Amino acid sequence: MTTTSEIPRRVRLVEVGPRDGLQNEKQPISVADKVRLVDDLTAAGVRYIEVGSFVSPKWVPQMAGSADVFAQIKQNPGVTYAALTPNLKGLEAAIEAGVSEVAVFGAASEAFSQKNINCSIDESLARFAPLMSAARENGIQVRGYVSCVLGCPYEGDIDPARVAHVAHELFAMGCYEVSLGDTIGTGTPGKTRQLFDLVSRTVPRDKLAGHFHDTYGQAMANIYASLQEGICTFDSSVAGLGGCPYAKGASGNVASEDVLYMLNGLGIETGIDLDSLIAAGQRISDVLGRPNGSRVSRARLSAQ
Amino acid sequence: MTTTSEIPRRVRLVEVGPRDGLQNEKQPISVADKVRLVDDLTAAGVRYIEVGSFVSPKWVPQMAGSADVFAQIKQNPGVTYAALTPNLKGLEAAIEAGVSEVAVFGAASEAFSQKNINCSIDESLARFAPLMSAARENGIQVRGYVSCVLGCPYEGDIDPARVAHVAHELFAMGCYEVSLGDTIGTGTPGKTRQLFDLVSRTVPRDKLAGHFHDTYGQAMANIYASLQEGICTFDSSVAGLGGCPYAKGASGNVASEDVLYMLNGLGIETGIDLDSLIAAGQRISDVLGRPNGSRVSRARLSAQ
Numbered sequence: 001m002t003t004t005s006e007i008p009r010r011v012r013l014v015e016v017g018p019r020d021g022l023q024n025e026k027q028p029i030s031v032a033d034k035v036r037l038v039d040d041l042t043a044a045g046v047r048y049i050e051v052g053s054f055v056s057p058k059w060v061p062q063m064a065g066s067a068d069v070f071a072q073i074k075q076n077p078g079v080t081y082a083a084l085t086p087n088l089k090g091l092e093a094a095i096e097a098g099v100s101e102v103a104v105f106g107a108a109s110e111a112f113s114q115k116n117i118n119c120s121i122d123e124s125l126a127r128f129a130p131l132m133s134a135a136r137e138n139g140i141q142v143r144g145y146v147s148c149v150l151g152c153p154y155e156g157d158i159d160p161a162r163v164a165h166v167a168h169e170l171f172a173m174g175c176y177e178v179s180l181g182d183t184i185g186t187g188t189p190g191k192t193r194q195l196f197d198l199v200s201r202t203v204p205r206d207k208l209a210g211h212f213h214d215t216y217g218q219a220m221a222n223i224y225a226s227l228q229e230g231i232c233t234f235d236s237s238v239a240g241l242g243g244c245p246y247a248k249g250a251s252g253n254v255a256s257e258d259v260l261y262m263l264n265g266l267g268i269e270t271g272i273d274l275d276s277l278i279a280a281g282q283r284i285s286d287v288l289g290r291p292n293g294s295r296v297s298r299a300r301l302s303a304q
Numbered sequence: 305m306t307t308t309s310e311i312p313r314r315v316r317l318v319e320v321g322p323r324d325g326l327q328n329e330k331q332p333i334s335v336a337d338k339v340r341l342v343d344d345l346t347a348a349g350v351r352y353i354e355v356g357s358f359v360s361p362k363w364v365p366q367m368a369g370s371a372d373v374f375a376q377i378k379q380n381p382g383v384t385y386a387a388l389t390p391n392l393k394g395l396e397a398a399i400e401a402g403v404s405e406v407a408v409f410g411a412a413s414e415a416f417s418q419k420n421i422n423c424s425i426d427e428s429l430a431r432f433a434p435l436m437s438a439a440r441e442n443g444i445q446v447r448g449y450v451s452c453v454l455g456c457p458y459e460g461d462i463d464p465a466r467v468a469h470v471a472h473e474l475f476a477m478g479c480y481e482v483s484l485g486d487t488i489g490t491g492t493p494g495k496t497r498q499l500f501d502l503v504s505r506t507v508p509r510d511k512l513a514g515h516f517h518d519t520y521g522q523a524m525a526n527i528y529a530s531l532q533e534g535i536c537t538f539d540s541s542v543a544g545l546g547g548c549p550y551a552k553g554a555s556g557n558v559a560s561e562d563v564l565y566m567l568n569g570l571g572i573e574t575g576i577d578l579d580s581l582i583a584a585g586q587r588i589s590d591v592l593g594r595p596n597g598s599r600v601s602r603a604r605l606s607a608q
Contacts, residue, residue: 185603188569189528217524217562217599218569224493224525252599258521265492265522295521295556299489 008232010269012048013256014179014209015041017284019050019084021241021253023063025288031065033287035072040280041238042076045272046256050103053084054093067097082143086117088130095138102135103143103179104128106170108163109152112183125169132174144170145211149180149195150187160198168202177207179235182222185215185252189225196229209233212254214240219254220262227266234259239281240293255294257281312536314573316352318483318513319345319560321588323354323388325545327367329592335369337591339376344584345542346380349576350560354407357388358397371401386447390421392434399442406439407447407483408432410474412467413456416487429473436478448474449515453484453499454491464502472506481511483539486526489519489556493529500533513537516558518544523558524566531570538563543585544597559598561585 018037022029034052041049051073052066066083075081082101085091094102106124107113113121135142148155149163167178180199182192192210199208210226211234212219223234237253257277263270278297285292292298322341326333338356345353355377356370370387379385386405389395398406410428411417417425439446452459453467471482484503486496496514503512514530515538516523527538541557561581567574582601589596596602 188566190570215599215603216565217559218566220521221524221528221566224528255521261520262492262522262525266494295519299519 007227007266008230008268010232011227011263012233013046013259013263013270013272014048014050014233014235015046015238015256016050016211016235016253017041017238017241017256017281018069019052019063020235021237021239023053024242025290027288029288031068031072033284034065034069037238037280037284038069038073038081040276040283042074042079044276044280045270046277047078047271048080048082050082050084051099053086054090054097054099055084055086067093070097070099085131087127088134091131091134091140095140099140101141101143103145104131104170104175105145105147106166107147108158108166109148109155111154112148112152115154121166125166125173128170128173136174142175144175144178145181146170146178147181147183150182150191151184153184160195163195164199164202167199167208171203171207177209177233178203179209179211179233181211181235182213182219185213185218187212187222188218189221192222192225193229196226196231200229205230206232209235211235214252214254219252220258223254223259224262227268236260238277238294239285239297241281241284253293255281255296257294257296261296311531311570312534312572314536315531315567316537317350317560317563317567317574317576318352318354318537318539319350319542320354320515320539320557321345321542321545321560321585322373323356323367324539325541325543325557327357328546329594331592333592335372335376337588338369338373341542341584341588342373342377342385344580344587346378346383348580348584349574350581351382351575352384352386355385355387355403357390358394358401358403359388359390371397374401374403389435391431392438395435395438395444399444403444405445405447407449408435408474408479409449409451410470411451412462412470413452413459415458416452416456419458425470429470429477432474432477440478446479448479448482449485450474450482451485451487454486454495455488457488464499467499468503468506471503471512475507475511481513481537482507483513483515483537485515485539486517486523489517489522491516491526492522493525496526496529497533500530500535504533509534510536513539515539518556518558523556524562527558527563528566531572540564542581542598543589543601545585545588557597559585559600561598561600565600 053063057064080101083094083099085094085102146166170178212222236256236259238256240255242253357367361368384405387398387403389398389406450470474482516526540560540563542560544559546557
């Protein structure tokens with residue numbers, strides 16, 4: 001609680017709206033609308049965009065057109081356009097689509113791993129091995145996610161040592177960065193700091209990212225707490241896509257605009273223009289006919 | 305940014321829902337419903353409740369029944385039941401109603417003061433003088449509010465030195481505590497810390513409180529930042545009353561439940577039972593037919 005590290009001067013925001021956000025939408029979304037969203041984000045100055053995923057459309061129908069989206073977006077050379085790939089088959093499809101970076105998804109909770117990907121944590125890590133080799137051979141960087149790092153819907157509290165173990169395994173097998181996800185949003189700032197403090201003993205702080213959900217209203221405080229632990233990469237979702245703010249028990253990706261507003265106030269550089277980001281978020285919200293999940297956007301747009 | 309103070313072990317939450325919250329509701333609310341809310345809050349372990357205000361019903365019709373509310377609530381000896389009183393006339397009515405503590409309301413913005421109470425900041429402070437004397441004579445404690453401490457809808461940025469001046473004036477004239485209000489919710493954690501650092505040079509930290517609005521999604525981060533500045537009293541509103549979470553540009557009192565959840569996670573004692581507080585907030589939300597503004601409550605209640 002008494003860490004005195006300076007907060008970072010520069011933060012990298014990983015925009016997960018087009019993938020993590022849209023995959024949870026019930027209604028169909030056209031390839032054109034997805035392309036427009038990614039292009040809007042590029043124009044706003046976002047440097048990392050998770051565009052889609054290469055998974056079975058049987059499981060995630062919303063991501064069926066990811067290859068088409070990759071083919072049609074205007075790629076800016078300074079921007080990373082990434083895709084989630086659960087296995088070697090997904091990686092191969094991603095490579096074919098011209099993806100420059102992929103992400104893999106592990107869990108810190110044994111029960112969550114079993115219920116969601118039908119195997120143990122260790123089995124899931126073992127399954128990544130051929131993907132990691134193939135990615136390396138093709139010059140594709142791999143980012144790792146760990147879910148349930150501050151709580152699990154089935155197990156409750158999660159031992160931070162387990163998170164550290166999974167994060168280290170992903171890092172050791174070649175993930176250049178590991179994003180720690182508070183999937184159910186139950187984390188609070190003190191536990192967030194303790195977690196990063198522990199995990200950073202085996203994975204360097206500048207190779208860690210924070211992925212917070214606002215389900216319990218804690219995401220912004222957790223991000224501020226993480227900054228104080230020297231974490232300088234955060235995942236967020238434009239317009240809060242992926243968690244409807246008006247639904248009971250909304251799952252709640254933290255809104256990129258709200259995070260950016262805080263970072264701007266803290267004098268932290270991101271390279272992203274807030275007004276353009278707000279416009280991008282409102283545009284996709286209008287397309288989806290859903291309320292804008294960013295409080296900054298709602299406040300700004302209602303004041304106009 | 306490198307303050308190393310330990311965060312407080314105990315925090316006092318000042319519940320402003322029945323006053324600051326309900327006064328902004330458009331629909332009529334019965335005295336019985338207000339009494340039930342206050343009694344529910346008492347039962348949940350809240351130790352400070354701002355019950356109502358003694359102002360002209362012409363300006364704030366929602367507060368017309370405050371004397372009746374005070375007469376009917378079950379007062380617990382360990383709990384402070386306070387009222388907002390803008391002037392001597394209000395104080396006299398409050399004393400007659402049996403109020404044990406009152407609050408006065410100043411601004412750090414000259415334009416806000418002029419537009420809202422039709423006089424300068426200095427004039428508003430001078431007007432409090434007879435109220436302060438009368439309160440002292442009647443053994444009534446007075447709490448001071450300063451609004452617009454981190455931004456003003458008319459002036460924009462506010463000089464922290466001005467906040468410090470107004471806070472010190474209120475403290476010097478006898479307010480036992482001064483609550484600094486981010487009325488429009490534009491504050492961010494670094495500026496919050498700088499503000500408390502400056503103001504605490506003339507008013508002791510344990511005589512300061514934080515009053516944050518979540519309009520821009522910054523309230524929780526600002527509260528966590530304030531804790532690190534040694535602030536141990538926060539105003540909040542059960543169910544986020546006073547700022548409709550579903551309206552465009554919601555004004556946004558931070559929800560007591562969300563603050564309490566964070567404090568619980570940080571191991572900070574408040575004496576308040578979260579489940580009872582959630583029940584109190586859902587009950588008044590049902591009465592008002594409005595969505596519950598607490599994300600903790602929405603998450604918890606949807607999981608049942």
